[in-house]
Amino acid sequence: MVTTLLVVVVILAIAFDYINGFHDAANSIATIVSTKVLTPFQAVLWAALFNFAAYFYFTDHKVANTVAKTVIENYITLHVIFAGLLAAIMWNLLTWWYGIPSSSSHTLIGGFAGAGMTHALLTGASPLDAVNMQYVIKIVSFIVLAPIIGMIISVILTLIIINICRYAKPATAEKWFKRLQLLSSAALSFFHGGNDAQKVMGIIATALIASKVIPDFEAMPAWVPIACYSAISLGTMSGGWKIVKTMGSKITKVTALEGVAAEGAGAVTLGITEHFGIPVSTTHTITGSIVGVGVVKSVSAVRWGVTINLIWAWILTIPVSATLAAIIYAVIYYLK
Known part of the structure; x- marks a missing residue:
C-alpha cells in the first residue's frame, strides 16, 4: 500500500543517492583533475555519463540484493528505513563538509x-537477531x-x-597516459555507478516490500533503477570539490x-566485487589504489598522516x- 511515509522514504533514498554522487565524485575525477587532463567541469560531466551508462550493463542487481538482505525482513519497517536513511544523509553531509572521503556505502x-x-531491541528481541550476519x-x-x-x-599495474x-620519451609517454586516463577514469566511473546506485535500489526495494507494494526483490519496478542511476549521475555532476582536493593531491602527488x-x-577491484555481489566502498578502493601508486615511488611519497585520518x-x-540511526529510530518509536 502506497502511504505518505513510503513516498517520503523513496524521496529520501533518491536524495541520499544524489548526495552519494557529489560526495563520491572525487573517486572518479580526483586524479584526472589533478593531472589537468580535464577541467573540473569536463571531468564531472565525463564521470556522470559513465555513472549512468552502468544502468545498461548491471542488470542482475546482485549488490542491491545484498543490501536489501542486510536486515532480517521481520525487523524491517518504513520507520526503520526512514531512520537509517536520515542518519546516512547526516553523516554523508558532515564528512563532505569537512572534506573527508568516507564511505557512502557503509x-x-x-x-x-x-x-x-x-x-x-525495543520490541523485546536481541539486536543481533535483526541483522543477517552472513x-x-x-x-x-x-x-x-x-x-x-x-x-x-x-x-602491480604501476610496475608493469x-x-x-x-625506454619511452617522457613527453611522449605523458601525452599518451593523459589520453589513457580518459579511459581509466571512464572505467572507474562506470563501476562506481554500477556499485553505488544499486545500494539505494536495494533500500527502495526493501521499502516497497515492507509496504506490500511488491511481493519480493525480483518484482522491483523498472523506475527504481532508472531513478537511482539518474540521481547518482546528477549528484556526480554537482561535484564534491573539497573531497576532490583531498583525494587528488593530499594523499600523494599523482x-x-x-x-x-x-x-x-x-x-578492476570494483568489477570483481560487483560480480560477487559485494557492496564495497568505492572511496576505500580508490584511496587504497592511490596509496599503492605512491608507495611505488617511495613510502615517504605518501602523506601517512592524511591517510591515517x-x-x-x-x-x-x-x-x-x-x-x-538508533537514536532517530528510538525517538520515532516513542513518539508514535
Whole structure:
C-alpha cells in the first residue's frame, strides 16, 4: 500500500543517492583533475555519463540484493528505513563538509542495520537477531580488503607500466597516459555507478516490500533503477570539490601514469566485487589504489598522516551511522 511515509522514504533514498554522487565524485575525477587532463567541469560531466551508462550493463542487481538482505525482513519497517536513511544523509553531509572521503556505502548500511537492531531491541528481541550476519560479515570484511586489493593491483599495474615504458620519451609517454586516463577514469566511473546506485535500489526495494507494494526483490519496478542511476549521475555532476582536493593531491602527488594505474586498479577491484555481489566502498578502493601508486615511488611519497585520518573516518562510519540511526529510530518509536 502506497502511504505518505513510503513516498517520503523513496524521496529520501533518491536524495541520499544524489548526495552519494557529489560526495563520491572525487573517486572518479580526483586524479584526472589533478593531472589537468580535464577541467573540473569536463571531468564531472565525463564521470556522470559513465555513472549512468552502468544502468545498461548491471542488470542482475546482485549488490542491491545484498543490501536489501542486510536486515532480517521481520525487523524491517518504513520507520526503520526512514531512520537509517536520515542518519546516512547526516553523516554523508558532515564528512563532505569537512572534506573527508568516507564511505557512502557503509554509512547507508550502518544506518539501516542500526535502526533495525534498535527496532529489535525495543520490541523485546536481541539486536543481533535483526541483522543477517552472513551479509554483514562480508560487508565489514571488505572495509579492510577493498583498499588492500586496490593497493596491490595498483602497485602491480604501476610496475608493469613503468617497465613497459622505460625506454619511452617522457613527453611522449605523458601525452599518451593523459589520453589513457580518459579511459581509466571512464572505467572507474562506470563501476562506481554500477556499485553505488544499486545500494539505494536495494533500500527502495526493501521499502516497497515492507509496504506490500511488491511481493519480493525480483518484482522491483523498472523506475527504481532508472531513478537511482539518474540521481547518482546528477549528484556526480554537482561535484564534491573539497573531497576532490583531498583525494587528488593530499594523499600523494599523482602523475598521469599513476592516475591510469590507480583508476585502473580501482575499476578492476570494483568489477570483481560487483560480480560477487559485494557492496564495497568505492572511496576505500580508490584511496587504497592511490596509496599503492605512491608507495611505488617511495613510502615517504605518501602523506601517512592524511591517510591515517581517512582510515579513522572509515572505522567510525558504520558505528557512528548505526548510533545516529538508533537514536532517530528510538525517538520515532516513542513518539508514535
